[in-house]
Amino acid sequence: MTGNKILLNRAPVLTLWAAVVAERLGFDHDEALSLGKALAGLNAQSKGRRLGIFKPTPKEIKNVREGERGAEFWVDFLAEVCPQ
Numbered sequence: 001m002t003g004n005k006i007l008l009n010r011a012p013v014l015t016l017w018a019a020v021v022a023e024r025l026g027f028d029h030d031e032a033l034s035l036g037k038a039l040a041g042l043n044a045q046s047k048g049r050r051l052g053i054f055k056p057t058p059k060e061i062k063n064v065r066e067g068e069r070g071a072e073f074w075v076d077f078l079a080e081v082c083p084q
Contacts, residue, residue: 015040035075
């Protein structure tokens with residue numbers, strides 16, 4: 001007897017989870033969704049590198065990315081759940 005299987009893309013689930021956490025931390029809805037999307041994207045990128053799917057960035061592009069950037073800030077998603 002074969003069971004029914006559900007195939008789930010975890011990126012939208014991670015995006016939603018991170019957005020809910022960000023909203024509870026005080027970010028508005030649009031900011032929370034942006035943070036959730038960024039978190040899911042970074043997670044996918046790191047997993048792709050570990051699996052060898054994504055190759056390192058060419059040096060020309062890397063030099064452009066190292067240019068001047070805007071303001072930077074950090075958001076601790078698991079600070080309350082996993083204290084350091």
